[in-house]
Amino acid sequence: xxxxxxxxxxxLASRSSVMRFLNEVADDYPNAIxxxxxxxxxxFFDLRSWLATVPEFEARFGSRRLGQYGNTAGIINDxxxxxxxxxxxxxxxxDRVLITAGCQEAIALCLQALCRNAGDxxxxxxxxxxxxxxIADLAGIGIVAIDHDESAASLQAAALRMRAQGKRIRxxxxxxxxxxxxxxxxxxxxxxxxxxxxxxxxxxxxEDNPYGLFGFEGPGQxxxxxxxxxxxxxxxxxxxxxxxxxxxxxxxxxPETLFGDRDAARALYEELVGRKSFFAVNTSQLNQALVxxxxxxxxxxxxxxIEAPRAFYRRNRDALLxxxxxxxxxxxxxxxxxxxxxxxxxxxxxxxxxxDVVRCAADSGVIVMPMSFFALDDSQRHRVRLAFSNLTPxxxxxxxxxxxxxxP
Amino acid sequence: xxxxxxxxxxxLASRSSVMRFLNEVADDYPNAIxxxxxxxxxxFFDLRSWLATVPEFEARFGSRRLGQYGNTAGIINDxxxxxxxxxxxxxxxxDRVLITAGCQEAIALCLQALCRNAGDxxxxxxxxxxxxxxIADLAGIGIVAIDHDESAASLQAAALRMRAQGKRIRxxxxxxxxxxxxxxxxxxxxxxxxxxxxxxxxxxxxEDNPYGLFGFEGPGQxxxxxxxxxxxxxxxxxxxxxxxxxxxxxxxxxPETLFGDRDAARALYEELVGRKSFFAVNTSQLNQALVxxxxxxxxxxxxxxIEAPRAFYRRNRDALLxxxxxxxxxxxxxxxxxxxxxxxxxxxxxxxxxxDVVRCAADSGVIVMPMSFFALDDSQRHRVRLAFSNLTPxxxxxxxxxxxxxxP
Numbered sequence: 135x136x137x138x139x140x141x142x143x144x145x146l147a148s149r150s151s152v153m154r155f156l157n158e159v160a161d162d163y164p165n166a167i168x169x170x171x172x173x174x175x176x177x178f179f180d181l182r183s184w185l186a187t188v189p190e191f192e193a194r195f196g197s198r199r200l201g202q203y204g205n206t207a208g209i210i211n212d213x214x215x216x217x218x219x220x221x222x223x224x225x226x227x228x229d230r231v232l233i234t235a236g237c238q239e240a241i242a243l244c245l246q247a248l249c250r251n252a253g254d255x256x257x258x259x260x261x262x263x264x265x266x267x268x269i270a271d272l273a274g275i276g277i278v279a280i281d282h283d284e285s286a287a288s289l290q291a292a293a294l295r296m297r298a299q300g301k302r303i304r305x306x307x308x309x310x311x312x313x314x315x316x317x318x319x320x321x322x323x324x325x326x327x328x329x330x331x332x333x334x335x336x337x338x339x340x341e342d343n344p345y346g347l348f349g350f351e352g353p354g355q356x357x358x359x360x361x362x363x364x365x366x367x368x369x370x371x372x373x374x375x376x377x378x379x380x381x382x383x384x385x386x387x388x389p390e391t392l393f394g395d396r397d398a399a400r401a402l403y404e405e406l407v408g409r410k411s412f413f414a415v416n417t418s419q420l421n422q423a424l425v426x427x428x429x430x431x432x433x434x435x436x437x438x439x440i441e442a443p444r445a446f447y448r449r450n451r452d453a454l455l456x457x458x459x460x461x462x463x464x465x466x467x468x469x470x471x472x473x474x475x476x477x478x479x480x481x482x483x484x485x486x487x488x489x490d491v492v493r494c495a496a497d498s499g500v501i502v503m504p505m506s507f508f509a510l511d512d513s514q515r516h517r518v519r520l521a522f523s524n525l526t527p528x529x530x531x532x533x534x535x536x537x538x539x540x541x542p
Numbered sequence: 543x544x545x546x547x548x549x550x551x552x553x554l555a556s557r558s559s560v561m562r563f564l565n566e567v568a569d570d571y572p573n574a575i576x577x578x579x580x581x582x583x584x585x586f587f588d589l590r591s592w593l594a595t596v597p598e599f600e601a602r603f604g605s606r607r608l609g610q611y612g613n614t615a616g617i618i619n620d621x622x623x624x625x626x627x628x629x630x631x632x633x634x635x636x637d638r639v640l641i642t643a644g645c646q647e648a649i650a651l652c653l654q655a656l657c658r659n660a661g662d663x664x665x666x667x668x669x670x671x672x673x674x675x676x677i678a679d680l681a682g683i684g685i686v687a688i689d690h691d692e693s694a695a696s697l698q699a700a701a702l703r704m705r706a707q708g709k710r711i712r713x714x715x716x717x718x719x720x721x722x723x724x725x726x727x728x729x730x731x732x733x734x735x736x737x738x739x740x741x742x743x744x745x746x747x748x749e750d751n752p753y754g755l756f757g758f759e760g761p762g763q764x765x766x767x768x769x770x771x772x773x774x775x776x777x778x779x780x781x782x783x784x785x786x787x788x789x790x791x792x793x794x795x796x797p798e799t800l801f802g803d804r805d806a807a808r809a810l811y812e813e814l815v816g817r818k819s820f821f822a823v824n825t826s827q828l829n830q831a832l833v834x835x836x837x838x839x840x841x842x843x844x845x846x847x848i849e850a851p852r853a854f855y856r857r858n859r860d861a862l863l864x865x866x867x868x869x870x871x872x873x874x875x876x877x878x879x880x881x882x883x884x885x886x887x888x889x890x891x892x893x894x895x896x897x898d899v900v901r902c903a904a905d906s907g908v909i910v911m912p913m914s915f916f917a918l919d920d921s922q923r924h925r926v927r928l929a930f931s932n933l934t935p936x937x938x939x940x941x942x943x944x945x946x947x948x949x950p
Contacts, residue, residue, distance in 0.1 A: 151816065176609055176610055181596075181600065181605065181608065192589065198584035198585065200788060201584055203579065203787040204788075205569070235643050235790070235822050235826075238822065238823045378609035379611040379827075380826055380828040382825075382826040382829075409680060413647060414643050414790065416787075
């Protein structure tokens, strides 16, 4: 899909401002229609009902104990392990689960634990979620760009190339299912190849799966973690999309063995817990009680809760495809058909870059994200990411009409 | 008070296990009386009443917006600025406040933003809170130990010494009021000297004040941030002690100027916000709503809420002093008389170290913390930290009696 950056790219100075921009731009243009941020549909947030489950959890756990400092690794690990097994095909024991203050903390902890020596490099597909590349920048970890379509072969080649430079790829961050930012799915055969490459090269896969439960076309691919027989996948999950971002609860699941070594996996888990104690100390037990309370009430599955939002996202995806056909079909633009998730890639006949975002928001009343914001090179200049997750079909129609009229 | 480590000490391997031990040891010996962890008195946790303020906050802020991703710097900055002004003599505008996932995140962000070049060193008093030294270890930041009693002179000397080695002290982490772990207060004259040294040496003071509201003997000393006229203090606050640890809300307040430079202070603030976006993204808006809801209900002051716990802590301090006199008065032990806070230093006639903790817990049913856990050298081997914040006077009596009978 993309031209490759051949060497590690580090310290794109703008990443932290992009990260904030993503979360804040909609507030700056409150009347614009925003395809910018991958926000879950807030119409389904049910904070009051969710909060109502806290007292039952509190009563079981102990009211005084709930308010206190507590276990660094978390207090709902058993409930989370059960849910991951039921809903995401990820079978694990609670002692391999580390509860984190949102998935971002899990990414930060894993990256810093895995890439601790000079020359340790992070591999990512290009473009990718900037929460991963951003933390690598902050920690001074080099980044190497991997091809989207042929990730396994590209990663293998990059591993060789890095070795020749005296460097080593220690981790590969990837969103195989309904990728952010592209909206694509990694095919099953590619997943198998990727696992083989990573096992051979001893590269730990950081599999981020925030959108996996929002598939529109039947059961999706199994996560890499479910296919992993060699102990190379740390699975990252979040409740920001299934509940809401304000709960700030996510997790990392360490494999049973690390490349066959059970002690090494245990040591990695303990290392992550130790590091966590110096960042968020422990994840808010109040927020854990909310997630745990609902998981208990729902008997360990989110199936019922996500039904309505999933249908909503599918309807939005369909509306977006229809509007793109209507407004961009004759303009030489191309786009993909996401099988799930929040995002679609639109390739425009002209470049759409940082300065276009603000002008398009101000002039045309629509906010879209240049794909170049997520890229490691300049291969993405004509592409934009359209997040369709928190709009109505009517807003999508107006927004795409406005975007089609934008004069670059 | 302490012998000084003359050179930076780095990577005490055990710090992360100490951090976890502090939070978890009481669970391992549920029947032991624990003076170990500086936990607020959980009898005063009122989660249900606090949660009841969320809907009002939610209604004003917007229910859907509250659940979403939001402003990286926080959404209750105005309410926090008002409370800091009312209760802690720290006058600031909301745009200088960064809301964090507990104060620990604020410490981590500040340290990493300030000490980013090779040779940048963190100064701390010896012993000190291991959340500060632990994050320095993880980030590879050198640590230099400063004297407790003559901090200003000691810091001045250390600055010279570091300069001679081609290093530079960039930050000084300190808890001037009711210190953790020692329970001491920095005198006003020493505070003034410290501010002068730091202004001259351009050392940023990270003033942590978790216990400042729990003074037992009238109005305490003004915080360094309230005395700071030269722009050298970042003030760190937390709601873990005034509300409860489970809310995981704290903040950093950046000075109006950084050593007289307004733009530099603004740039530092933006740097902290940018870094935060890659750790906790934003602090849980649900938790912010709880703190904000109560602050609004209490009209911007915690005075009413902390009255009962403060009286409780004072009563416990008095009970502890009485029991120490009774059980240790004749044994050659010495101790201080904390004017507030959660901690007291007891110096025993024998060494009390890591292996004593478990044996004392198992044999005598009492858990205390060796001061050496918080130290940068071996000057603290005979001292223990007694946290008296989450016990009853009866437990204190039984615990001190048991400790006096412990055979090292």
